[in-house]
Amino acid sequence: MRQSSNPVFRSLTRLGAQGGAQAGAYQSYQYGQQQAPYNYQAPATSRTLSVDDIVAKTATSLAVLSVTAVLSYLLTASNPALGGVVAMVSGLVGLGLILFATFGRQQDNPAVVLGYSVAEGLLVGAFTNVLTIPFAGVEAGKLILEALIGTFGVFAGMLAVYKTGAVRVTPRSTRVFVGLLSGVVALMLVNFIASFFMAGGLGLRGHGPIAIIFSLICIGLAAYSFLVDFDQADQLIRAGAPQKAAWGVALGLTVTVVWLYMEILRLVVNLNSND
Template identity: 30%
Template sequence: MESKNPFFNTKSYNNSETVHDAVLIDYNQTMSLSGTINKAFIMLILLVAGAVTTWTMTGSGFNPVILIIGGAIVGMIAVLVSTFKPELSPYLAPGYAIFEGLFIGGLSAFFEAKYPGIVIQAVGATFVTFFVCLGLYKFQIIKVTEKFRSVVVAATLAIAAYYLITWLITLFTNFQPVHYGNSLMSIGISVFVIVIAALNIFLDFDQIERGVANRAPKYMEWYGAMGLMITLVWLYVEFLRLLSKINSRD
């Protein structure tokens, strides 16, 4: 079993042409952990820049719906292309960060207008979760075994299937999915989804380490950074949804 995140699957890393020489390995041409971290920071800066742009425009009275939809669509296209063409990641990853930032900025502005203070809470919760997972992984308190990987992937796929099916049903019927609203059941589902999203971070760390160990090509640093950013965006959106449900009960 592999990470649900399309960027973190064993096939993508194993199929990447290993850069080597019969006599001497040029480590400047292979994937490194520091290089992946640096590119993840670059993507984070670009994402924040895109988010601030939409946020500022929304505050000035601009309707961000077009930017939200456009950012989501372009971001998804970048994800799909990079999944099948990892070598294009150095070009697509920065673009993904910017357009996903436009999406996140507009979405955050909507939530903030309805529940003041929710955005900083969601951002804080996301980064705290990330660093806790990083610490647990670094000190091997939680290890990524085959059983761990299979359980997380199965749960993630189940969540994706549930979201897709309920969304399609609501398009043609008046059916109200159980995860809508602010009931205790709905809040419980959000908590469960956040836990699964957080567990995916461990899989992401593990796949990045595998890429480094297998001396994947240099462009896989962008590929790895992009995949990790996808997981963080998912986690942030889920925190927004959970906090909005809790605040709406007050």
């Protein structure tokens, strides 16, 4: 099984090392060195993971996120001073839940997954409001709609690409992807630190050409991340993972959807900014 860049999926694939009925059919793998698979015969009373399980749990996670995002947007729109605070607090809570799910091996816990959806919904709503404040109501709505269409368009497009096999996920391409992603995260950190010493930091999150190029790179990486995530989910199904693993897959896909939406929104705002 290829290793995903998504920490949630990476943790999922390692659960098989525990063995026993709780581990199910998960298998343990590391970059460049495949370990012996853990074979598991599901008890007659249990059911293994299916595509329908993944679709249902992912739809539930995204529905909770969407409803919360709308409420968060309305709240911060009526009181703009709350925007930054809600975004910061909910972002930290979401990060904490991801770390807890990954290192505490709770990624298949529905409460953790739905809690993350609520936290990220608050973040997405507040972030959307903060980013679109400079625009009039109708114009802001147009930018948000463009970002939503772009997000789910990329999601559907990458699913079609994966299903047709037009682009194949390989161990080498995944390693390259992880390297690029690590570089982007490092740049974000450097930009954040630089912002304390100069206005706008390195310009990665401003409104100039550098910010637009950086957003395009992030969108490309998020799009490819879907391919890796789809492949990981497919491998879990083929391995006969337990049904509850659907929550972990839903969590991983939700992480990617949120990242992609925020990057596309940044891009459309930058392209329509007069600054």
